[in-house]
Amino acid sequence: MIRFSHVFKDYPKGVALKNVSLHIAKGEFVFLTGHSGAGKSTMLKLLYGELRPTAGDIRVSGFSIGDLSPADIPRLRRRLGIVFQDFRLLEDRTAEENVAFALEVTGCRQDAIASKVMRVLTQVGLAAKAQAYPQELSGGEQQRVAIARALVNDPTILVADEPTGNLDERATRGVFQLIREINAGGTAVVMATHDLDLVKQTTYRTVELREGTVVFDSGVDDGAGEEDE
Amino acid sequence: MRLLVREALQAFRRAPLLSALSITTIGFSLYAVGLFALVAVNLREALRSVEERVEVVAYLLRGTPPETIAQASQDIAAFPEVARVTFVSEDEALKRARQELVEFRDAYRDLSVNPLPASLEIQLREGYRDAAHTAAVAERLKGYGFIEDVRYGREWIEKLDRLRNIAGLVGLTIGLAFAAVAVVIIGVTIRITVLQRAREIAIMRLVGATNGFIRGPFLLEGMLKGLFGGVLAVALLYGTYLLFRSQVQLATSGIVFLESPQVALGIIFGVLIGLGGSLVSVGRHLRNV
Numbered sequence: 001m002i003r004f005s006h007v008f009k010d011y012p013k014g015v016a017l018k019n020v021s022l023h024i025a026k027g028e029f030v031f032l033t034g035h036s037g038a039g040k041s042t043m044l045k046l047l048y049g050e051l052r053p054t055a056g057d058i059r060v061s062g063f064s065i066g067d068l069s070p071a072d073i074p075r076l077r078r079r080l081g082i083v084f085q086d087f088r089l090l091e092d093r094t095a096e097e098n099v100a101f102a103l104e105v106t107g108c109r110q111d112a113i114a115s116k117v118m119r120v121l122t123q124v125g126l127a128a129k130a131q132a133y134p135q136e137l138s139g140g141e142q143q144r145v146a147i148a149r150a151l152v153n154d155p156t157i158l159v160a161d162e163p164t165g166n167l168d169e170r171a172t173r174g175v176f177q178l179i180r181e182i183n184a185g186g187t188a189v190v191m192a193t194h195d196l197d198l199v200k201q202t203t204y205r206t207v208e209l210r211e212g213t214v215v216f217d218s219g220v221d222d223g224a225g226e227e228d229e
Numbered sequence: 230m231r232l233l234v235r236e237a238l239q240a241f242r243r244a245p246l247l248s249a250l251s252i253t254t255i256g257f258s259l260y261a262v263g264l265f266a267l268v269a270v271n272l273r274e275a276l277r278s279v280e281e282r283v284e285v286v287a288y289l290l291r292g293t294p295p296e297t298i299a300q301a302s303q304d305i306a307a308f309p310e311v312a313r314v315t316f317v318s319e320d321e322a323l324k325r326a327r328q329e330l331v332e333f334r335d336a337y338r339d340l341s342v343n344p345l346p347a348s349l350e351i352q353l354r355e356g357y358r359d360a361a362h363t364a365a366v367a368e369r370l371k372g373y374g375f376i377e378d379v380r381y382g383r384e385w386i387e388k389l390d391r392l393r394n395i396a397g398l399v400g401l402t403i404g405l406a407f408a409a410v411a412v413v414i415i416g417v418t419i420r421i422t423v424l425q426r427a428r429e430i431a432i433m434r435l436v437g438a439t440n441g442f443i444r445g446p447f448l449l450e451g452m453l454k455g456l457f458g459g460v461l462a463v464a465l466l467y468g469t470y471l472l473f474r475s476q477v478q479l480a481t482s483g484i485v486f487l488e489s490p491q492v493a494l495g496i497i498f499g500v501l502i503g504l505g506g507s508l509v510s511v512g513r514h515l516r517n518v
Contacts, residue, residue, distance in 0.1 A: 039345055048435075070440065078439035088432050092243050105438035149436065 001026045001159065001188055002047065004196040007056035009042050009212075016042040016064045018046040018212040020056070024190060026156070029183045031199050032192040034209035040192035043209070044161050047190065048080055049073045061156055078106055079149025081187075085165035089134040095121065095145045102149045120148040124178055140171025147177045147178060151187075158182055164198065172198070240426075247425060253416040255458025256465065259499050263466040265486060267406050269400045274485050275395055278383035283358040283389070285351045285367050285381040293347070293375040301373055302349060302398070308417065310357040310366050315350040319343050346377065354517070360387045411504055415458075419451055419506040423514050429476035430514065440515050444491075447511045448504055455503020459496035 002024040009017040017039045032040045045051040046058055049068050058065035061079045063072055089098050096114050099117045106117070107186055121127045124144040134142050143163060151156060160179060163174040176198055183189045193199065205219035241248045289298065298316060306314045317325070322345035326333070353369070354365065363386050367379045423430070433443050470486050477484070487495070 009487065073434070074437045074439045074442075075434065082435055088428075090429055090432060101433075102436040103437055105433055105442055107442075110231075153437070 001028075002190070003059045004046075004058075005057040005059075006041075007046070008054045009039075009046065009051065010054045012048050016212050017046075017053075020209075020212070020214055022207065022217070024188060027183070027186050027188050029180075029189045029202075029204040030191070031206040032190060032209065033194070033196070033199060033206060034137065036194075037211075038209040039212040040209055041161055042212075044159055044190065044192055047157075047159055048082055063150050074105075078153050081147075081153070081155035083143070083146050083150050083158065083160040083163045085162035087134070087139075087146045087166075088219060089142055089145055089149075094131050094133055095126060095137065095148075097153050098134070098145055099149045106153060107218055116152055119153045121145075123151065124148045132134050138171065139167050140174055143167060143171070143175050145180065147175070147182070151182065155187060157188045157190065160189065161170075162192055162194065164193065164195060171203055191208050233445045233449060237449035237455060240392045240446060240450045241453075244422070245426065247422060251415075251422060252457045252461060254418045255411075255415050255454055255499060255503065256461030258414045259459055259462035260465045262404070262407045262411050262498075263462050263487070263495055265404055266491065267470065269396075269404065270487060270491070271484055272396055272400070276389070277355070278395065279389060280355070280358045281352075283353055283363060283381070285353070285370065285379060286374045287349045287351065287370045287373075288346045288378045288380070289348060290375045291346060293435060296350070297348075297375060301375070305349065305351060305370070307483065308366060308369070310353050310362050311351055314353040315352075317348045317350055319345055319347045319449075322347065333382045342492055349350040349376075358386075358389075360391075361506070368448060408498075412506070415455070416501045416506040416509065419503070420510040422450070423447065423507075425512045427514065443513050443515065444508075447456050447507045451507025452500050453503070455501065455506075456496065458503070459499030462494065462499065463488035463492055486504040 002022070004020050007017055007020045008015070020039075020043070030089070032043060034040055042051065046053060046065055047060055049060075049063070049065055049072070052068070053066050056066075060076065063076045068076065090101065093101065094116055099120060100113050103113045103189060105117060116167040118127060118130070124194050126141060126144050126148065129141065132141075134145070137145065143166075147158075147163075149154050158179065163179065164175055167175060172199065179189055180202075206216070207214055207218075208216035301312045302316060305311055320343065323340075323343050327338070349370075351366065353366065357363075357366075360383065363381050364383070367381055370376055370379045423444060430443055467486065470484065474484050
C-alpha cells in the first residue's frame with residue numbers, strides 16, 4: 001500500500017529525510033511521532049505527492065511518487081483522504097458544500113452527491129449541522145467536516161497531519177475516536193502527532209522520527225510476501 | 230459545465246468588491262484605449278475630408294474639338310487612380326470665377342473675350358490621393374496634345390502625405406502603448422484575484438481537482454470580467470462622445486463615434502485579455518504550488 005525505500009529528501013536549508021525505509025500495509029494504523037522538524041510533515045507531503053523525493057523510491061497505492069506526472073497527482077489524491085491541523089475548510093461554504101466540493105472536483109454526478117455527503121456527515125456526527133458555515137462550528141466540529149470531506153471519496157488511506165493539534169482534550173478524544181472507527185472500517189491511517197498521550201492509549205504501530213531518520217518502529221514489518229498494490 | 234458556470238458566478242458573489250474593482254479596472258483601461266481610438270478615428274475622418282479635395286486640373290488648349298475631349302474624358306476616367314472626371318467649359322469657368330472671386334467681379338464683367346480656358350477636373354480614388362499617385366496621373370495627362378497645363382497642389386499634397394504618415398505612426402505607437410498598459414493592468418488585477426483565492430486553489434488540489442478543473446472557472450470568470458469591462462468601457466466612451474458632441478459645436482464636420490465592428494472588436498479585446506490574463510495567472514500559480 002505504502003512503501004518508502006531508502007528515501008532522502010533535501011531542502012535548500014538542509015536535509016529533511018535521511019534513508020527512510022518503511023512499509024505500511026493495507027488497513028494498518030500508523031502513528032508518526034517526533035519533535036517539530038523531525039520530518040513527519042515531509043513524509044506526509046511525500047505521501048500525497050506535494051513533494052518529490054531527492055533520492056529513493058516511494059510507492060503509494062500503485063503510484064511511484066518520484067515519477068508522478070501532473071495528471072497523476074489528482075488521481076493519487078482521489079485515493080487518499082487528507083486532514084490537517086488547521087482543517088483547511090472553505091470559509092464561504094457550508095459544511096455540506098465543503099464536503100460536496102471534494103466530490104464535485106472528481107466529476108461525480110450531481111444527483112449522487114447529496115446522498116453521499118449526508119452519509120459521511122452522519123458518519124462524523126454532523127448531519128444536523130450540514131448548513132452551518134465553518135465559523136459557526138467549534139474546532140472539533142470543523143475537523144469532523146474536514147474528515148467527512150476526506151472520507152467522501154472512499155479513500156484507501158487517510159493521511160492526517162496533527163489532526164488534533166488545534167483541539168481541546170474533549171474534541172481530541174472525539175476526533176481520535178472517529179479516526180479509529182474509520183480505520184476499523186478498513187481504511188489505512190497514517191497520522192502524524194505530537195500527542196504522546198494519544199499514542200499511549202492504543203497499541204497501534206508507532207514510528208518515531210528524529211532529524212530525518214526513523215529511530216523507532218514499534219511494529220517493524222518488512223511486508224515480505226505481502227501483496228502490494 | 231453547470232458546475233463551471235456556477236463556480237464562476239459564485240466567484241462574483243463571494244468577492245463582490247474585488248470583482249467590481251477588476252471590472253472597473255478593465256473598463257477604465259479599455260476606456261483609455263477606446264478614447265484614443267475615438268480620437269484616431271476622428272482624426273482620420275478629418276484627414277479624409279481634406280483628402281477629398283485632392284484633385285488634378287488639366288487645362289485644355291482653346292479650340293479642342295468636343296469629341297476629342299469626350300473621348301479623352303472617358304480614357305482618363307478609366308485610369309485606376311481616377312474616381313471622376315468633370316469637364317468645365319470656358320463659359321462655366323467664367324461663371325464660376327464671377328461667383329467665387331467676388332473681388333474680381335467687376336473685372337470679369339466687362340470682358341469681351343473669355344480669358345479662361347476649359348478644363349478637366351479629375352478627382353482621385355481613395356487610397357490614391359497621395360503625392361506619388363497624383364504626380365503620376367498629372368504626368369500621364371501631360372501626354373495628351375490638347376492639354377496645355379496640368380495643376381495640382383503638389384506642396385499641399387506632400388504636406389498631407391507627411392501628416393498622414395505621422396498620424397498613422399503616432400496612432401499606432403500610442404495605440405499599442407495604451408493597449409499594452411491595459412493588458413498589464415488587467416493582468417495584475419486578475420493575478421490579485423488568483424492570489425486571493427490561493428487557499429481555495431490549494432484545497433481544490435488537495436482533494437484531487439485536476440488543473441483543468443481548477444482553471445475552468447477562473448477562465449470563465451476572467452472572460453466575463455473582460456466582457457463586463459468592455460461593455461463598461463463602451464458605455465463610458467459613448468457618454469464621453471455624447472458630452473463632447475453637445476459641448477463642442479463643430480460647424481463643419483461633426484464628431485463621429487466608433488463603428489459597430491470597432492466597438493465589437495474592443496469588447497472582444499476585453500474578453501480576450503480577461504481570458505489571456507487568467508490563463509497566464511492561474512497557469513503560473515498552478516505551476517508554482
